[in-house]
Amino acid sequence: MSVPLTLLGLLERGPSHGYDLKRDYDAYFGLGRPLRYSQVYATLARLARDGKAVAGPVEQEAGPERRRYVITADGVAEVDRWLAEPVPPEPDLQSELFAKVVLALMLDRPADGYLDAQRAAHLQRMRELTDMKRAGDPVGVLLADHGLYRLEADLRWIDHTAARLDLLARAVRR
Amino acid sequence: MDRPHGGPAGPARAGGAPVTADPGAAKIIEARELSLSFGSTPALRGASLGVRRGEIVAVMGPSGSGKSTLLHCLAGILVPDQGEVSYDGQRLDTLSDDRRSALRRDRFGFVFQSGQLVPELTAEENVALPLLLSGTRRGAAMTAARKWFPALGLDGLESRRAGELSGGQAQRVALARGLVADPEVLFADEPTGSLDSVSGELVMDLLTAAVGEHGTTVVLVTHDARVAAYADREVVVRDGKVSTLTGAKP
Numbered sequence: 001m002s003v004p005l006t007l008l009g010l011l012e013r014g015p016s017h018g019y020d021l022k023r024d025y026d027a028y029f030g031l032g033r034p035l036r037y038s039q040v041y042a043t044l045a046r047l048a049r050d051g052k053a054v055a056g057p058v059e060q061e062a063g064p065e066r067r068r069y070v071i072t073a074d075g076v077a078e079v080d081r082w083l084a085e086p087v088p089p090e091p092d093l094q095s096e097l098f099a100k101v102v103l104a105l106m107l108d109r110p111a112d113g114y115l116d117a118q119r120a121a122h123l124q125r126m127r128e129l130t131d132m133k134r135a136g137d138p139v140g141v142l143l144a145d146h147g148l149y150r151l152e153a154d155l156r157w158i159d160h161t162a163a164r165l166d167l168l169a170r171a172v173r174r
Numbered sequence: 175m176d177r178p179h180g181g182p183a184g185p186a187r188a189g190g191a192p193v194t195a196d197p198g199a200a201k202i203i204e205a206r207e208l209s210l211s212f213g214s215t216p217a218l219r220g221a222s223l224g225v226r227r228g229e230i231v232a233v234m235g236p237s238g239s240g241k242s243t244l245l246h247c248l249a250g251i252l253v254p255d256q257g258e259v260s261y262d263g264q265r266l267d268t269l270s271d272d273r274r275s276a277l278r279r280d281r282f283g284f285v286f287q288s289g290q291l292v293p294e295l296t297a298e299e300n301v302a303l304p305l306l307l308s309g310t311r312r313g314a315a316m317t318a319a320r321k322w323f324p325a326l327g328l329d330g331l332e333s334r335r336a337g338e339l340s341g342g343q344a345q346r347v348a349l350a351r352g353l354v355a356d357p358e359v360l361f362a363d364e365p366t367g368s369l370d371s372v373s374g375e376l377v378m379d380l381l382t383a384a385v386g387e388h389g390t391t392v393v394l395v396t397h398d399a400r401v402a403a404y405a406d407r408e409v410v411v412r413d414g415k416v417s418t419l420t421g422a423k424p
Binding site: 116119122123126127129130134148151152155156159163 | 236379399400402403404405408410417
């Protein structure tokens, strides 16, 4: 995910301090991987340098130096372009799981056992995400659903592959 | 990893605090080496499964793998050709038809893919049906049935005929019917199979909350991984045998 463009998108809601942007980024998009303050301020400085945002004057309050940032028309156009551009589909054609299955078949190892182990790991993660949905706010539910549907797609591939292991083994063994 | 079931829902078992699946709990259902054929077609070929009291077990597997047949054997609907099924230490497969029927009626609840409600009856009469069949007086049965409607988001639908309910509503009525007699074990065969994902999710949220409140054991047949993710653990049936997944508890 593009941190600069995401921060710029948050900034389009209205003038904000770096602190506010970090807080909202962490709440909506961070999920266990919060941004560092240094990363936020460095990103804001770059956005200002590139004309996507403007830094306001230093506010003379107690505590650390604070500036309010405002998005520019160029910044708004950048967010607009980014949102409209489809995210590249990720077909995962070179996934580690795929490589393991093919190698297991080539080497006459128990590919079905590996697939079962992967299936168990996927289902465990799906249970965690289902629990997250139960406790979650609507944005958390949306995020958990995103993960659940992707895991479900993997599981369908695992099932499909498990049902065709003999055929696949004949195809890859020399 | 076992986890406690969801939050409160439905009228609680008398004096019962929410019950959680205990990893050390005794097995309430135990099936050993079940084999069953329909004519010359084998459906189960040595299937074994133990279910602990209070846990939700998802039974998954490809179409035709034998998962519904296994559920029917565990519930005493079918009798295996070979092997043993025990409920709470009591052999099910050697009981007479009458005693198995009585056990199903008194201890088990059922939810199937399409609610299988009686179309001539109202929603609350459908829910009350298991109680009426076991001899509860009509007034008491209807009172018990009505208690389930708020918990399952069915307020105001008590007098609707089954045919006037949406698929999701009908399935929630079927769930209430499966739970109204406070069963020890709920057998659910593709309970969301005929529903869209949003309705199916609601049914599973309500099902897990209700059984969590009552400490009900659930055996859940599903081909849907998102439904199985509501369970404490899952097993896979392949070619009539049960595989416990690596990393999952036996």
